[in-house]
Amino acid sequence: MIREVPLDKERIMIGRKASNDIQIENLAVSGEHACIVTILNDSFLEDLGSTNGTLVNGNPIKKHILQNSDVIEIGKYKLKYVADAPAAGQAASEDFEKTMILRPSAKPAAAPAAPPAAAAPAKPAAPVATAAAPAAAPAPAAAAKPATPPPTPKPVPPAAPAAKPGEGQPLAAVQILTGPSAGKELELTKNLTTLGKPGLQVAVITKRPQGYFITHVEGAKFPVVNGKTIDAQAQPLKDHDVVELAGVKMEFFFKK
């Protein structure tokens, strides 16, 4: 690591000219190559039409919201974006996902009682930092514009879009045993797979972190699993369970 640069300004310029906040003296770097704009908890990296482009994790970008540990490449130089990690013991903080009011006037709405380490706005430290930057004093300059004072930004872990609940679950399938579709196999790739005849009898197999379950959806008759009629509750499915519904028998099994 050569140096650590805190993202404490609304706009940080990166380029070859001395006027840049981060000056990189290299012919492969344009005079004003890229910039990082910070709005509350988000930092955007934007390429400013540079000759050789800007990469993030190996991919060329025009504009990109930086995620923790993203590696930016400009010329042959690498810069690593490090967001403030939440303080230890804050993992299950109730502040996560709390909706906050953002208003242009007056003070921020009463903040929930946050642990002291969380009081500072998250200030992402950019290039190749070692440990997460310690919580520094709140800097009003970090706000986007004077008219928009920051509400208490909550240090959140890098927000991943909701993960598929089924990820990590072994793939399973259902094989039809009787009737005109006997022999056909249906892979259970989605969170929900419905089986049966709409209007007559329908059941749904759900794929959850805890495993696969079958639940009755509609119809006067309920699904039969291994010869026993199930009730309205979701029934966990085990390898090689035999399910019967709408007059058709099928076998649930894990694909290996």
Added chain:
Amino acid sequence: MNDLSGTIEIATATHQGMVRSHNEDSIAADAATGLAVLADGMGGYNAGEVASGIAVAMISSELKKALSSAEELDIAKVERLVGEHAVRANNAIYQASQSQPQYAGMGTTLVTALWHDNKMVVGHIGDSRLYRFRNSKLEQVTKDHSLLQEQIDSGLITKEQARHSQNKNLVTRAVGIDPDVEAEVHSYDVQPGDIYLLCSDGLNDMVRDEDMQLTLSSLQANLPLAAEQLVQQANDNGGRDNVSVILVRVQKSFAARGGLVGKLKSWFR
């Protein structure tokens, strides 16, 4: 007089999620009146629960009264009623927040939906949402009053980038925070078979739109199961917030008796 018994079917589900110790969402629904209200409370010391509770209780009881006593009800009047009651709820919550220190700064989002004369009137404030499921496609109807949505509208970020933003859950409009607030109110045509979904951000932050759509298309024959499965998926994905869902299915046409279609129908009785 709005009487929709037998025309719309409603199922609801609410859960505090896997992380929070309290449920600060409040919901209410009445199929006979054709009314659904959802509110997601915010504020320190769990005052969010108080704010959302006031909003939902006030709006559902007062709107029911206003609708049953109204002589002539046209869509413009329904829109006005929805807007007015949002303002009344705002005043009540704002007053309460000034009266007790533990309520200071409390507020709530709000979505109010009313079905009348083959139309739906929706008023909302904040980032709780209403979606429409029609012809197997789920579409978001309300636009969030949030920083992220403003950034998307101004072209600063794309919807895809917004999913990775750390600025989630920053609303630009809320009920009970300021002495003045205005609900965004619109009306829409309704078709038999439509399913409407009101939800707090605890759902759409935890479950992708595609999975919400899949759940509705797979389970539309069993609305209570669909509502329960949406909440379950939010919790399976982490359940980082309270999650609430109101599902409303329009089973058949509900022209108002005074309306043109109602008049035509009565000729054929």
